[in-house]
Amino acid sequence: MPVKPVKEFGRAEATPNPRHEWDWLAFASYRFYKKHISSQDAISCTFEPSCSTYGLHAIRHLGAFAGIGATFDRLSRCHGWNRGAYDVEVSSGLNLDPIGLIHPKQKIKKIHQNTP
């Protein structure tokens, strides 16, 4: 059976979409956090991409309401007990959890499924 591909999303470091105010806010928060807070600390997130990048992706691709929910959910999943629950990236040893894994916005075109 053809394997359903996990949808890949773009880079978080890309410029925000100027049409969405939430995107600007999320992007500004992300940059501030990365530059002034996260850079002063060691890497402690157990996921790849990290929770801040995931939050930016979530707000960008799921919208503000669902994106904030997905971000808080990810923060509550980011603990040391989740070894084995996800695929692991070999080089870094971190759990792979891109936004498309649990939130696959796949609209697979099903043609003629009900054709007699």
Add this chain to the structure above:
Amino acid sequence: MRYLTLCCFMALFTPKFSIAQQNTDSEFARYLMATGQTQLGRLEWERLHFHSPGDTNVLIGYRDALRIERAHERALLLGRQFLESKFPLTTETILSIQTECARDAMWAKKYPIALGIVDTLLLSQSESHSARNQAWKIGINRLIHQQNIPKTYSVTKAVVLSALVPGSGKIYTGAWKDGLTSFLFVAANVWSSYRGFSTGRPGYGYTFAAIGAGFYWGNIYGTRQWARHMNRMNTQKWENELVDHLTSMP
């Protein structure tokens, strides 16, 4: 004279044109499929199948195109119609088409049909009552009729549980560690908010209330997504097991 020339032209070249067209069209359909133009490729294969319905190679190409577009029901119908037609087919061809039909039935989630095809396949073999065949049939029966696999979680139940007690929905879906963490996060923020309000510091209260509300909403949303994710994964695992078992048919 004009009409005579036209008739001569048609008599001389038309059959060659049509043969050439038919030959190149098969290549063209393959080219379309190889370059990712699956819809056009499928249409091309469909046209070829209409022109030469008894051609097995065209049938295989058309079926593959339908499979790529996940139209497994139609692929199953195609194979069955081909078998029911009166084309002269060798026994090996019939067996291979039946096996592919069984796969299509699996992928289209038509498990009783798949089981029927499997029964036909087994009966067509001379040693259908051998111990190996019977063991294989028992295995596939067990997989199809097993009630617990795929284990599906009710998304509504998980969401309601999460709304009532934060984290309980995730515990219901099997992720008890995530559920426990969610509960601790929500409870800690609610407690901090309560302390802030009760000690006359509403700033603390509102801040922790907002963070707690975020965790509460995130827990509900994440539980919904996680339950759906687990259902998808379990179903896929079960389908893979079925297809593997079908492929290992004796």
